[in-house]
Amino acid sequence: MYSKLCGNSRNPLNLLRRTYHSDGVFGYKPNARKNTIVPQDVLKRRSENANFYRLVEAYRQHAHKTADINPVAFTKNLSIQPELDPQRYGFESNDIVNYEGIIRCGKRDGTVTEAVEFLREAYGRKISAEFVHLESEEEIEWFSQRLEEISHETLSDEDKRRIGAEVLKSQNFDRFLANKFTGVKRYGGEGAESMMAFFSEFFQLSANDGLEQIILAMPHRGRLNLLTGMLNFSPVKMFAKLRGMPDFPDKYQATGDVLSHCISSTDLNVDNKQLHISLLYNPSHLEAVNAVSMGKTRSKHLCTKAGHYSGNGEMGEKFVNIQVHGDAALAGQGINQECLAISGAPHFEIGGSIHLVVNNQLGFTTPAARGRSSRYSSDLAKIISAPVIHVNGDYPEMVAKATRVAFEYQRKFRKDIFIDMNCYRQWGHNELDDPTFTNPSLYQIINKRRTVPDKYMDKLIEESVITKDEVDKQVTDYNAWLNSHLKAVDNYEPEDPSFQKQWTGFSQAQHVVTTWDTGISEDLLQYIGTKSVTYPQHFNIHPHLQKNYVNARLTKVQNGQKIDWATAEAMAFGSLLYQGYNVRISGQDVGRGTFSHRHAMLVDQETNNIYIPLNSLHENQNAFLEVANSILSEEAVLGYEYGMSVDNPNNLIIWEAQFGDFFNGAQIIFDTFLSTGECKWLWSSGLTILLPHGYDGAGPEHSSARIERFLQLTDSKEDKPDGDDVNMQVCQPSTPAQYFHLLRRQMLRNYRKPLIVIAPKTLLRLSAATSSYSEMTEGTSFQPVLGDITTEPHKVNKVIIASGKHYYSLMESKENLKVKDTAIIRLESFCPFPTSELQQELAKYKNANEFIWSQEEPRNMGAWTYLKPRFENLVGKKVKYVGRETLPAPAVGVGKWHQEQASYVITEPFSVDQ
Known part of the structure; x- marks a missing residue:
């Protein structure tokens, strides 16, 4: 069972066979699988x-x-x-x-x-x-x-009729929309109808081979044809969308999305066998959905419907990922290289994806000769030693043959394979575009030729596989069916997309602020803390870790005091595992942590074997921690983790950036999936993002998690108190206990929301930033505001509001300056904005007449522009800004200037005049 946590050991690209032993050790052994020798x-x-x-x-x-x-x-x-x-x-x-x-x-x-x-x-x-x-x-x-x-094989007449019916339906659908909805961009499949031969053949082969589900990522072109033609998508729903009607009932908080992003999750009956197809939502950012589909596929392989890790089968056995690419996008979008680079890496393998390149030979209006530097758009496949089948899209039977080879290859070798289907676009980039502006020679040929379906039906008639009357009847019957759905649009009501299957019992968050008891017993805290550094007797641990990590943690756990960040995190992970939730943390070097603080995986210094202590909490453990040290990628890896999070609510999926600044390499995923997935598509995700943040002189690219960007992505209102129904949470916990509660809260609620944690660097080892068991036991929870307990409220005439690491710097400065009339309170949650908690805390200071927001970040960054209108409109207090002035870069790169600014931002708040 445990080998699933490591990935597919059958990939011949891997020089070592990865195994996961039942005692919790990730091991590496020489790959015993040999190639077949030629006789x-x-x-x-x-x-x-x-x-x-x-x-x-x-x-x-x-x-x-x-x-x-x-x-x-x-x-x-x-x-x-x-x-x-x-x-x-x-x-x-x-x-x-x-x-x-x-x-x-x-x-x-x-x-x-x-x-x-x-x-x-x-x-x-x-x-x-x-x-x-x-x-x-x-x-x-x-x-x-x-x-x-x-x-020299030939398709049966039955197969030819099946394929012919699908390509003909695709053409008729495009012609129907062109006639009934003139002036609509539909990104039709004209010129690429043979892709339906691919899908028809692949679904047939999959069902007969015993596959359970296909997870499909696909861009715009031909998507509507596939949805209505083969994936049971109701045409009345599509026609209603074409008329501008809403996607969801009014009770749902949703904006909806454009027609070309529609999905289907449906069961097909193929030869009396059931096959489930999940066509995923996609944004218009080409290829971004591919990583999401890979993560969703892995989650399917690893988890049962109850969310527990499954021991059945191997990667690629029951669930297969299909990615459809445009030729220009495959060659041009960097996420494709990232996706291929992770496809064979431990913890990211899914048993091989099938790639269909719908090669229009155009990118928007750019011809292939100007759109890439390689011979083929599919040349990227060679970086992972994946085979490529090139096929002429004018011949549906040849496409079906290519599909058979690709299917059989993936089933046998569990590796990626590409089909490069060369075709064309009947129109321009969309149906309203004139492609002759830029490609006159190409479209002189296109405009003179018969269509792919017409040519293929002529061939089948000539071979006596089907008669012309039968072809005409297929067209007539299909158009009548489409017309019947068009007539039903006036009475259409959007369906209720209730939470089902593994999401049963979950819902959207309501506009209330709920406190969740996320504490656990002291005995369990101590037990998990001890287990988190317990390893097998003959395991050769690094001597430095034995002294400064294992022994130090055991002392803290025994005393229940001075609990540091990594220990609190381990307790959160372990308690969730104990309760049956899976935990996966992914990112670059997350096993030890960028700042060498986590050490969730221990490496034997003699054998190189890896041991994960939290996977040995108890004998009957059915939930596990997966420590996925990723390749040096942000966009694909984050998309992958998002895919895992939306598949199963029982997975706590965490992505940690090496430094908070580096999230910008994954900005497309943040913008089009994480922050908008729920409002566009009602996709819930509990993905947790850890972004190390803090100004310590490391320069422009190692200081800021760009809090302001995430706050701009939230739907927090300036004129009413926020509730739990915000699109995502942005928090900056300042104590290990607060972080502990945030992680546990992600799983214990009956809804899922993305969580952005503005994570610490220096606080990981700061003695002042520690917690005790009393802050983590039953009855405790995350506190969005932490008050000042060092100053008597009646003596306070100035209140400073700060967050994160900056709070500790201010407190140290306050003590050095011997300030007695100033209180410092911590804002731990930016979104949801804690209006009532702030009002309650500030009400203590009856004599305060000055309220200051102090931050490390420059004035045009950080939380200031988000906080000011909410503080004044909701909390009812005028607030002043004290901090760095505006900068074009997140931080200066000159040490002397940094020290001057660092001194200013922690002393100036105490000297500001009224």
């Missing part, structure tokens, strides 16, 4: 026929360069590959050669001319492939054998 008799025949074998290998390697895969080529492919000339290998056309063990054409021998004709059909006509770059001999052998076999 000796075959090797002998190849040696005897070395020149012929060289010719065959040349076709396997180079034939794709001359293949007829472009359905709308306006320049003739004049490339000549000398490697493909038989005379180069000493052959004349009629020479007889032995085929056995070299090509699979059904014959033992024959002429070189016959062999070349067979090789052209297999590798260089309407379908071709790049696979000789694969690092595994077994994969190369398998691929060549399968391509040669399938080149």
Whole structure:
């Protein structure tokens, strides 16, 4: 069971087999899986026929360069590959050669001319492939054998009719919308209808192979066709959307989204077998959804419906991820490289994704020749040694054959594979665009040709697979069905998208502020704290960790005092695991922590084995901590974690940035998923983000988590007190106990909200920033405001409000300056904004006539612009700003200037005149 926490050990890219032992140790062993060895008799025949074998290998390697895969080529492919000339290998056309063990054409021998004709059909006509770059001999052998076999296979009449029906429906749907909804951008599938052959074939193969679910990420083009044609999406719902009607009933707090982002989560009956398809919501930021789909797929593999880690099967066995790409977006969007880079990494493997490139040969209006530097848009696949099948999209049957090969490859090797389906766009970027402005030659060809479905139906009629009357009836019946749904639009009421399956019992948050008891018993705190640093007897721990981490924590746990940040975090993790919630923390070096404080995983200094103490809390443990040290990526990794969080509410998913500033590499995920997913799509997520923050002289890129950006992304109101129904929480806890409660609160509520934690750096080891058991036991909870207990309220005439690490600097300055008339209170939660708590705290200071907001960040950053209107409109107090002046960068990079500013921001608040 536990190997699921490490990923797929079958990936031949991994030089080491990753295992997870039942005692909680992540281990590394040499990969025992060997490639299939080519039989000796075959090797002998190849040696005897070395020149012929060289010719065959040349076709396997180079034939794709001359293949007829472009359905709308306006320049003739004049490339000549000398490697493909038989005379180069000493052959004349009629020479007889032995085929056995070299090509699979059904014959033992024959002429070189016959062999070349067979090789052209297999590798260089309407379908071709790049696979000789694969690092595994077994994969190369398998691929060549399968391509040669399938080149002379034919589809059954039943399969042809099934595929024909789907491509014809796709065309009719586009024509129906063009007629009924003129002037609407629908991003239709015209020119790319053969993608329906891919989906039809893939769904058929999946159901017959016993797959349970396909998690599908797809951009705009052809999406509506797939939804209505194959994914049971009601046309009346789509037509209502086209008329501007809302997505959800009024009772839901939602903005909705554009038509081209619609989804379907549906069960298909394929050959009396059930197959679930989840087409995910996608933003218009191309390719961003791919990482989300990967994370959701991993969650499916790891978790049962109850949320517990499952021991059944392996990665890619029951759940498969499909990613559909546009050609220009695949080559141009960096998240694709990031997604491929994590696809084989421990804790991110999902058993291989199937990639379909809908190759329109245009990016917006830019032709392929100007849109990339590589020969193919799919060349990115080679960075992970993934094979690519190129196919001419004018031929749906060839697309179906490519799909079969791709499906079989993923099932056998559990690796990514790409299908590059070369096609075209009947119109421009959208149906209202004139593409001839920029691509006149291409569209002269497109405008003169018959459509893909029309050509294919002509072929099927000619083969007597179907009659013209049957084709006409299909069109008539389908249009009648669409018209019946169009007539029903006037009476359409949006469906109630209630929380179902693993989300049963959850809801949207209401406009109230609720305090959740997140404390646990002292005995449990002590037990978890002790277990968090307990390791096997013969485990060779680093001597520094034994003294300064293990022994130090045991002392704190025994005394129940001076609980530091890492210990409180371990107690939060352990208590959630104890209650049956899974915990996953992901990011760069999160196992030890950027600041070497966490050490949630211990590394044996002699064997390099890894041990995670919290995964051995008790014998019957069914929830686990996954420590996912990620690659050096932000966007793909955060998208991945978001996908895991929306799949199952029983997963506490945490992403930690190495420094808070580095989140900006994932800004698209924050903007289009995390902050807006619930209001657009009613997707709930409890994803927790840890962003280390604090000005300590490290310069512009290592100081600020840019609090202001996250506060600008919230829907917190300036004219009414905030409730729990804000789109996401932004908090800056100043004590380990506060952090402990925040983490536990994420899982104990009956709703899920993203949490941005403005996390500490220096506070991780600051003796003043520690907690005791009394702050974490039953009856305690997160406090959005922490008052001043060092100053008598009646003596106070000035109140400073601050947050985080800055509070401790101010307190130290207050003591050094011997200030007696100033209180300092801590704002721990920015959003939701704690109006009532602030009012209650400030009411203590009857004589105070000055209220100051003090922050480390420059005036144009930090919480100031967010806080000021709320403080004055909601709390009812005028507040002044004291801090750094405006800056274009988050911090200065000159040490002397930093020291001057640091001194100013902690002394000036005490000297401000009324």
